[in-house]
Amino acid sequence: SLGPVQMFNLMARRSGLVSEAMGRLVRINVDGQESEALCIEALIVTTDAVVRIARSPSARPFLERLRSITVVEGQRSAAAYSGGDLRVVVDPRRGIAGRPSSARVIRAVIPQD
Template sequence: MAIALAAAALSTLATASQAQAQNQANAQAEQSQSLRNNSPAPRALPPTGRYVADSGEAFILDRSGQRPLLRFDRRDETWVLRPTAAPRGDVIYRNDAGDQLLRVTPGGGMTVYTPRAPGGSPASFSGPGQSLSPPNLGPAQLFQLMARRSAMLSRAMGRLIEINLDTGEQAEGLSVEALILSTDAVLRISRSPTARSSLDRLRSITIIEGQRASVTYSRGDLRIIVAPTQGVAGRPSSARVIQAFLAQPAPIRR
């Protein structure tokens, strides 16, 4: 009988322990469900479309691909945006040179940063916008583009500036963008009285294909690597090109 009583007591304790554990599990499940129900809604992201800032500038935001893309009206360059966290749950979108272009609040409010509005200007959705995928021209049009761009730079610099392109068909769209944005960057620098001297050694622009997008400037050659494996981010921006020129020491004048 003593053994039976002891077994009954152990059985009662085990049953009570199991019931207590089940109650704790139920309480934890209810608490988790309550936390999920009370958690904030997912972040509101701006939709693809055309936006207009209070400063008067308009741009297309394309979120159809892996990375958000932005292009201002009457501009040839498409900016690839990279998100970074900011205070109060905001997200800052920067280009590959680290320049801030957009700031988006958790509620979807958007601010755009431009040379006209360096402190930021609120922007609002105004309608649909087209895709900003890289263009494909074909061999004949690509050769004509290279010739036109070489002539533009040669006139601006007062000497021949060669453009060399050695990429495959898969990299054609990126090569076209790299060609346009790099020559535009050179033209912008050439119009600056203080920065033009950084172009004194420039003799050629070379675009090749590689594993990672990059830009270097050495011995008079601006060399740009485009990387199709990186998608739309597989070419440097004009801001990176300008950085490459300005990072060079100024030439010594005798």
């Protein structure tokens, strides 16, 4: 378990990584009571996926409205992108299987035909 300072530092580093890739500030919000480890894992997977999208000239425009990334706990793992917020839901009861894959995060950002 990370302490509050380490958690804040991780969120700040991840925000910096995404913000640098995007060329503007992207806020990171993590709200997990049951499984901090799962929320952290989801945060890393999600921010890595966003950086990959940002590096792709054809996919980058899909991120033009991105302002925040939010990781929360819920009943089912999910990823949704709306109103500038990329929201990732993790299901702590399912362990590591309770977080969306990077492919699912990418599909939330880039609409499929």
